[in-house]
Amino acid sequence: MKISELARRAGVTTKAVRYYESLELITPERLSNGYRNYTEDDVRLVREIRTLQRLGIPVERTRPFLECLAAGRPYADDCPASLASYREAIDELTERIEALTARRATLIGNLNAAAHRGSGVGSPEETGRGSGEYLTLPADLPVPEDDGAADQLPGAKVPPIVLRNTADKAIRLDALGPRRAVIYIYPLTGRPGTDLPEGWNSIPGARGCTPETCGFRDHFQDLLEAGAGRVFGLSSQDTDYQNEVVERLRLPFDMLSDPALSLADGLGLPTFEADGRRLFKRLTLIVRDGAVEHAFYPIFPPNEHAQQVLTWLREHPL
Structure with missing residues (x-):
């Protein structure tokens, strides 16, 4: 199939597909006329990349999941490397949550202090x-x-x-x-x-x-x-x-x-x-x-x- 059909079926842009190719996350075969030919496997890989992106995993770090599929596993997270990537993403997200929570607490404290400043009841x-x-x-x-x-x-x-x-x-x-x-x-x-x-x-x-x-x-x-x-x-x-x-x-x-x-x-x-x-x-x-x-x-x-x-x-x- 052509790149436009792959992009449509996977729910991404053709520009995104080309970016995945540049990272060698997908490697379509080349026809004799030089055109790329994408397969159902490529559709599945691109869909997996899109799903992982929605979870906050950067495109560059989806490789372990794609390699797990390429190895014949039914699920992209059936491999130890995939689980390690999950844990890494969770750790980074936890750090972000803690930083945002601390920032939120500071903002609430500032707001509370400003609300009470000079507001003696009565x-x-x-x-x-x-x-x-x-x-x-x-x-x-x-x-x-x-x-x-x-x-x-x-x-x-x-x-x-x-x-x-x-x-x-x-x-x-x-x-x-x-x-x-x-x-x-x-x-x-x-x-x-x-x-x-x-x-x-x-x-x-x-x-x-x-x-x-x-x-x-x-x-x-x-x-x-x-x-x-x-x-x-x-x-x-x-x-x-x-x-x-x-x-x-x-x-x-x-x-x-x-x-x-x-x-x-x-x-x-x-x-x-x-x-x-x-x-x-x-x-x-x-x-x-x-x-x-x-x-x-x-x-x-x-x-x-x-x-x-x-x-x-x-x-x-x-």
């Missing part, structure tokens, strides 16, 4: 004039009851909803990946100079969004180390409002804005009315592979909730 000068009232909880807050409104959530598929975050990126909630995403959902955060809805403190589970958020900020690094891939706060407040919260509280994670409460409608999340507005009830979702793995509801006290999530992650490692 200080009007550091968190915004008048904001101290939002960082403390009254002693007589009513405790929310478990009304069963979240019982259906574990195992539920997350709908393909796209929300904007405070980094101005579109986040698709059902495509957050195989790592656990912590999404804590809250009614609204108070802001200096902005009145809370009338009777806010008397609504079970309403008060405490800012202390809850500060808890996730303070435990952010611990949550990542416990297996959380991402952390998001989510409310119906618009992105501009949430950006102010991110800056004032120096949050190391992004917030998601869902002004239409589309996630509440898509998953059947509990909501309530205040000042003529429909708001999320406070709950937290652990999302993995497009499904709800666990739901925290009801949540009380909100200022201790991040620690509750951290405890759960540590007790349920993947």
